[in-house]
Amino acid sequence: MKKRTGVFVCHCGINIAGTVDVKKVTEELSKHPGVVHSEDYIYMCSDPGQNLIIDAIKEKNLDKVVVACCSPTLHETTFRNTIKSAGLNTFQCEIANIREQCSWVHKDMEKATEKAIKISKSTVERVLRNESLDPISIPVTRRALVIGGGIAGIQSALDLANSDFEVVLVERSPSIGGHMIQLSETFPTLDCSQCILTPKMVEVSKHPNIKLMTFSEVQEISGYIGNFKVKILKKPTYVDPDKCTLCDECTKVCPVVVPNEFDLGLTGRRAIYIPFPQAIPATYILDINSCPGLLPIACGKCADVCEPNAIDFDMKPEIIEEEVGAIIVASGYDQYDKELMAEYGYGKYPDVLDGLQFERLLSASGPTMGKILRPSDHKEPKEVVFIQCVGSRDPELHCEYCSKICCMYTAKHAMLYKHHVHDGQAYVFYIDIRSGGKGYEEFVQRAVEEDGVLYLRGKVSKVFEDKEKLKVWGIDTLIGKDIEIDADMVVLAMATRPSNGAEELARKLKIALDKDGFLAEAHPKLRPVESVTSGMFLAGAAQAPKDIPEAVAQASGAAAKAISILCQERLYHAPTVANVNINLCTGCGMCVDVCPYDALSLKNGKAEVNEVLCEGCGTCSATCLRAAIQVKNITPLQVHEMINACLGG
Amino acid sequence: MVKVEDIKKEAKRILKEGKVKYIIGYKKSTNGLMSVPAFIESPEDVENLIWDPTCVYNLTRFLVDEKRRKAREKNPDERPVGIVVKGCDSRAIIVLLQEKFINRENIYVLGISCETTGVLDEKKLLKKLNGKKAEKVEYDEKDNFIITTLDGKSKVPADEILAERCLECRANFPVINDILFGEKVDRKLDNRFKSLEKIESLSKEKRWGFWKEQLDKCIRCYACRSVCPMCYCDECVVDTINFAVTADTTAEEKAQRIKWVEKSPTTSENFVYHFVRAIHLAGRCIDCGECERVCPMDIPLRFLNKKMEKEAKELFDYDAGFDPDQPSLVSCFKDEDPEDFIR
Numbered sequence A: 001m002k003k004r005t006g007v008f009v010c011h012c013g014i015n016i017a018g019t020v021d022v023k024k025v026t027e028e029l030s031k032h033p034g035v036v037h038s039e040d041y042i043y044m045c046s047d048p049g050q051n052l053i054i055d056a057i058k059e060k061n062l063d064k065v066v067v068a069c070c071s072p073t074l075h076e077t078t079f080r081n082t083i084k085s086a087g088l089n090t091f092q093c094e095i096a097n098i099r100e101q102c103s104w105v106h107k108d109m110e111k112a113t114e115k116a117i118k119i120s121k122s123t124v125e126r127v128l129r130n131e132s133l134d135p136i137s138i139p140v141t142r143r144a145l146v147i148g149g150g151i152a153g154i155q156s157a158l159d160l161a162n163s164d165f166e167v168v169l170v171e172r173s174p175s176i177g178g179h180m181i182q183l184s185e186t187f188p189t190l191d192c193s194q195c196i197l198t199p200k201m202v203e204v205s206k207h208p209n210i211k212l213m214t215f216s217e218v219q220e221i222s223g224y225i226g227n228f229k230v231k232i233l234k235k236p237t238y239v240d241p242d243k244c245t246l247c248d249e250c251t252k253v254c255p256v257v258v259p260n261e262f263d264l265g266l267t268g269r270r271a272i273y274i275p276f277p278q279a280i281p282a283t284y285i286l287d288i289n290s291c292p293g294l295l296p297i298a299c300g301k302c303a304d305v306c307e308p309n310a311i312d313f314d315m316k317p318e319i320i321e322e323e324v325g326a327i328i329v330a331s332g333y334d335q336y337d338k339e340l341m342a343e344y345g346y347g348k349y350p351d352v353l354d355g356l357q358f359e360r361l362l363s364a365s366g367p368t369m370g371k372i373l374r375p376s377d378h379k380e381p382k383e384v385v386f387i388q389c390v391g392s393r394d395p396e397l398h399c400e401y402c403s404k405i406c407c408m409y410t411a412k413h414a415m416l417y418k419h420h421v422h423d424g425q426a427y428v429f430y431i432d433i434r435s436g437g438k439g440y441e442e443f444v445q446r447a448v449e450e451d452g453v454l455y456l457r458g459k460v461s462k463v464f465e466d467k468e469k470l471k472v473w474g475i476d477t478l479i480g481k482d483i484e485i486d487a488d489m490v491v492l493a494m495a496t497r498p499s500n501g502a503e504e505l506a507r508k509l510k511i512a513l514d515k516d517g518f519l520a521e522a523h524p525k526l527r528p529v530e531s532v533t534s535g536m537f538l539a540g541a542a543q544a545p546k547d548i549p550e551a552v553a554q555a556s557g558a559a560a561k562a563i564s565i566l567c568q569e570r571l572y573h574a575p576t577v578a579n580v581n582i583n584l585c586t587g588c589g590m591c592v593d594v595c596p597y598d599a600l601s602l603k604n605g606k607a608e609v610n611e612v613l614c615e616g617c618g619t620c621s622a623t624c625l626r627a628a629i630q631v632k633n634i635t636p637l638q639v640h641e642m643i644n645a646c647l648g649g
Numbered sequence B: 001m002v003k004v005e006d007i008k009k010e011a012k013r014i015l016k017e018g019k020v021k022y023i024i025g026y027k028k029s030t031n032g033l034m035s036v037p038a039f040i041e042s043p044e045d046v047e048n049l050i051w052d053p054t055c056v057y058n059l060t061r062f063l064v065d066e067k068r069r070k071a072r073e074k075n076p077d078e079r080p081v082g083i084v085v086k087g088c089d090s091r092a093i094i095v096l097l098q099e100k101f102i103n104r105e106n107i108y109v110l111g112i113s114c115e116t117t118g119v120l121d122e123k124k125l126l127k128k129l130n131g132k133k134a135e136k137v138e139y140d141e142k143d144n145f146i147i148t149t150l151d152g153k154s155k156v157p158a159d160e161i162l163a164e165r166c167l168e169c170r171a172n173f174p175v176i177n178d179i180l181f182g183e184k185v186d187r188k189l190d191n192r193f194k195s196l197e198k199i200e201s202l203s204k205e206k207r208w209g210f211w212k213e214q215l216d217k218c219i220r221c222y223a224c225r226s227v228c229p230m231c232y233c234d235e236c237v238v239d240t241i242n243f244a245v246t247a248d249t250t251a252e253e254k255a256q257r258i259k260w261v262e263k264s265p266t267t268s269e270n271f272v273y274h275f276v277r278a279i280h281l282a283g284r285c286i287d288c289g290e291c292e293r294v295c296p297m298d299i300p301l302r303f304l305n306k307k308m309e310k311e312a313k314e315l316f317d318y319d320a321g322f323d324p325d326q327p328s329l330v331s332c333f334k335d336e337d338p339e340d341f342i343r
Ligand SMILES: Cc1cc2nc3c(=O)[nH]c(=O)nc-3n(C[C@H](O)[C@H](O)[C@H](O)COP(=O)(O)OP(=O)(O)OC[C@H]3O[C@@H](n4cnc5c(N)ncnc54)[C@H](O)[C@@H]3O)c2cc1C
Pocket: A147, A148, A149, A150, A151, A152, A153, A170, A171, A172, A173, A176, A177, A178, A179, A180, A183, A185, A186, A187, A188, A216, A217, A218, A330, A331, A332, A333, A334, A354, A355, A356, A359, A405, A409, A412, A499, A500, A501, A505, A539, A540, A541, A542, A546, A547, A548, A549, A551
């Protein structure tokens, strides 16, 4: 059959036509071998433009189409669907990018026109050798995995479960709740954090569609969108949650006391403990790192007093395998490392606290039962200095980015402090106040106007102890004067950073990190909840610093994206995948090593492609010494002919 | 000191016991000083085996032929092939294993340590003897060669007539072997890339001029490729004739043939061939020097490959032919790999 190619040159208004002589491109292309039709139009992607293509296919009996227009990322799908509606295989259409790669980057019309002609001709050479392909169809495992049981993960899991999909929720700490369960009251409405979170936690634990795995971590992931295989490591807690009656007898006899993580070291806990009273799952656990030993000879006191025999020293780690079709990563954040903030005396002076510690002081169920007392002497602090941007917005020494939530929670802290200590004074050192958000600016104003919080624009250079006081040296840049405050307590708004282990998790999942180490979204504007790997979505502070409403919104968005996969019987995968020429392959396995998607393996001494995993990236093809592996519709021959066309051959 | 009698004894044993189907080794040439490959199939022929400084060939290339021959046979003899290797040659075996071209169980390696010396450079020897013909070259216990000419025996310090690669060798001891002859001796190496210094010191233009002059001489006989154990591809990408056409090669596959290089030995085509080969040997070439030795036009091919070896070492800390389990250079990357040369 003769190859009959049609070329359609788009003006894109003046975007292309302003720099490229589109008439000349059209005319030159009409002379190219294999081209039987060529025309130009002002907006090829418009309805009339697409109709031109359809009509020409029918009238001139075209079997290949080249559209010379903008980048294929924009309209490749559009035009492929256009030719499909005219009865052609979608892969018989290729895009010649004469906008981003030509008109937009050149000024000289003559040269730009010449280049546009070359690009178009080389695309004709490519499409002439395109195969007609059909999408590869794959079945879908209609369950989801959610990693991280903070508010984001909880929300995603509930949304999925309530849409009737099974969810495996994996949380690495002993209880779900994340950082939100540690908070006191939440801006801007000051509702009690625990009061609004615990009902959701209970719903998770009771939901028939949710399989909750706490104290567990994802160990290995293989597979692809619609069909992931996950290995989850369930660490032993040494207490059987079904038997534990929460009687608390064990902690009374346990001789070990270590800092309590939930209160960020403001209180202690035993080696056997419950993370916090509302923990889900509601059970005690035994911390093997602080327990003197699991042998009854070493201690074993807890097991002696446990009436229901819930303590099981022989519990072993378990590997549990799950199959899921979509994954949501909600691994959250952690506070910036204290060791790095020595100039503020953090970790050195007991009355220099971080934001989360202050939340615990404010919390009605916290170490001081909601009273604000100094950890050092349990006296009520009368002068409290809050320092914002600790570690944030400091590209030289710390994090380049803005942690986003600190302006708001510092206003909240100062305000709540005033609610507790009416005769006290709160100072806030800030660079500027970022309070975009519904009701946020009003909230900050309230702190200033109603609660008399003193906002000082400037930086603190040093905090040091001086006669039972904390001396704070700073500068007020508005009046240009040095400031010295004798404070009773200093609270640091520590930068928010990716949670511990985020890098390792990203490596396991093969998803990317951004420059700051947060999980990278596929597109900053248009695909903010998708990761770069299809079938994996992002939610909450794992993707960027976020407050609760934003984390929840993204979590629901991620769940909706996951549902859009899980609600389908089958998924379709691009058929432009790698293909091995068995005769040339020597089975050296280099391609297997380089494939970023694990799509290749050696079988009977030859490379074999898993077409579902292959993304058609071409890395293998570039690696193979023998040119034995190539990607369909962008074969070395096609590339060769495209180069030839560019060289005028 | 390696005694040829020991090699013969072992060769006889494994042939007698039927452990190997044949042994690839060295024998005396009927024409000149330098030894030639020997294929020993019976214990009686073992007497022909020799070991001396003229054993320069890298015999591992014959493993490629062996594999091809075996693939064609209906009921192939599954026994391993015995092969005599020096240190450098043994590294070729490592690469072939790494690339899964051969299986460990298909070879029986008789490894010989070069100890403190190595093999001869025939051209250097000729020069040294001022045109006189050497009849025999032997190792002595020290770092010398004992040369027999019509005038009698003389002693020459080995490093004066050693092959260039031996002077920069880091594998005078076989990396892999089933039986070993000779001892592991440390050999000092001041600069493993010394031979490159001169050419590297030239300006870009001078270097271009040098290579243009050299590569313009190439007649594209492909002897360099034929002797190279790493150029085992069924079909080389620079060939325009399809060697790998088989009964099940589809018309489509045939239509996919690309003529990357013209056959004619012109400057541009010669450059393409040699660049392709150099790139294809990066991280694979084990510096046996065979391509340079066989080149009828005396093109210093070793420089090209040595330079690639140096780049691999300096950029990626990669050494070819020591570890069959390491991924090949072009298919592995580490987080610490430099990327400042990507522009
Ligand atoms: C001092 C302070 C005060 C704040 N006050 C407010 C406020 O008043 N209002 C407001 O809206 N926001 C506030 N925030 C912000 C709020 O804490 C976050 O928006 C919210 O917690 C983000 O939830 P998340 O689920 O994304 O992350 P997280 O709460 O961090 O939860 C992540 C969860 O994932 C788990 N995890 C991490 N890695 C893994 C892994 N590899 N495998 C399994 N599990 C993993 C963690 O253990 C954790 O349970 C405050 C923050 C701070 C620091």
